[in-house]
Amino acid sequence: MKNDSMVCDEFCPHPQMIHAAQDIMPTQKEMSALADTFKIFGDVSRMKIICALLGGEMCVCDISLLLGMTQSAVSHQLRLLRNAFLVKTRREGKSVFYSLDDDHIYSIINQGLVHIRHTSKEENHHD
Amino acid sequence: MKNDSMVCDEFCPHPQMIHAAQDIMPTQKEMSALADTFKIFGDVSRMKIICALLGGEMCVCDISLLLGMTQSAVSHQLRLLRNAFLVKTRREGKSVFYSLDDDHIYSIINQGLVHIRHTSKEENHHD
DNA sequence: TTAACAAATGAACAATTATTCATATGTTCA
DNA sequence: TGAACATATGAATAATTGTTCATTTGTTAA
Numbered sequence: 001m002k003n004d005s006m007v008c009d010e011f012c013p014h015p016q017m018i019h020a021a022q023d024i025m026p027t028q029k030e031m032s033a034l035a036d037t038f039k040i041f042g043d044v045s046r047m048k049i050i051c052a053l054l055g056g057e058m059c060v061c062d063i064s065l066l067l068g069m070t071q072s073a074v075s076h077q078l079r080l081l082r083n084a085f086l087v088k089t090r091r092e093g094k095s096v097f098y099s100l101d102d103d104h105i106y107s108i109i110n111q112g113l114v115h116i117r118h119t120s121k122e123e124n125h126h127d
Numbered sequence: 128m129k130n131d132s133m134v135c136d137e138f139c140p141h142p143q144m145i146h147a148a149q150d151i152m153p154t155q156k157e158m159s160a161l162a163d164t165f166k167i168f169g170d171v172s173r174m175k176i177i178c179a180l181l182g183g184e185m186c187v188c189d190i191s192l193l194l195g196m197t198q199s200a201v202s203h204q205l206r207l208l209r210n211a212f213l214v215k216t217r218r219e220g221k222s223v224f225y226s227l228d229d230d231h232i233y234s235i236i237n238q239g240l241v242h243i244r245h246t247s248k249e250e251n252h253h254d
Numbered sequence: 255t256t257a258a259c260a261a262a263t264g265a266a267c268a269a270t271t272a273t274t275c276a277t278a279t280g281t282t283c284a
Numbered sequence: 285t286g287a288a289c290a291t292a293t294g295a296a297t298a299a300t301t302g303t304t305c306a307t308t309t310g311t312t313a314a
Contacts, residue, residue: 061260071260071262074261075260075262
């Protein structure tokens with residue numbers, strides 16, 4: 001949190017680059033919210049749950065069976081997904097059906113897929 | 128990892144939904160890679176670094192000064208970003224300039240912004 | 255109402271991870 | 285070469301977090 005002797009002195013930095021960056025950067029609040037959102041995508045169990053819902057709604061026990069996770073673990077993760085507005089619920093009798101909250105969730109996953117396919121190519125070249 | 132008494136029995140699940148999901152889901156490897164990638168976006172410090180680079184390349188000490196982080200902390204996070212192919216480097220004398228690796232990084236950030244703006248609206252309604 | 259079941263939740267534990275501090279590497283210029 | 289500086293890295297610590305286990309809530313049907 002502090003910038004003392006270890007950082008370059010006032011002659012090194014490039015003020016115009018710093019100011020340009022400051023102008024373009026989202027607000028602290030937005031960046032914090034962005035990180036919080038992506039953090040939710042950043043766990044394999046949750047990612048599997050999200051992917052399980054790509055085809056449409058499913059109830060908790062379907063998800064448990066499909067992914068081989070306990071009902072409790074799935075439920076805990078679903079709560080985080082719900083708090084982050086990534087999934088929504090619909091109750092039908094004893095079952096609760098979960099589905100992706102909105103279409104741009106698909107866009108985020110798709111962009112992610114574009115990235116990992118792009119990087120796996122890079123890894124093969126490793127240049 | 129085990130599905131025993133706590134999960135609904137064989138009469139509850141909806142096989143057609145489970146099979147539909149299985150057909151659509153990415154592979155285990157892809158889902159794992161997706162989670163790993165989003166995990167990198169899922170930290171405020173790294174998100175700030177990424178946002179700092181939205182306007183163009185910057186050297187490590189510029190980033191430290193701009194974000195009020197120590198050079199060491201920035202460097203550690205830059206390594207993770209580099210390993211995930213999110214940033215690339217260019218050396219110029221003593222300085223190392225970092226920039227976003229590719230254009231679809233912007234797309235991911237933009238999709239994230241769309242989401243958080245969408246959710247902040249939802250939070251106001253809280254319906 | 256009671257039994258049976260699906261889902262949610264709280265506490266505890268284990269594992270992961272971001273930062274700090276100290277030091278090493280690599281580059282430039284005298 | 286040696287001094288100064290920018291960046292990288294290893295080890296240790298503190299904080300965060302995913303899962304498990306036990307229990308509770310909420311729903312249906314007898």
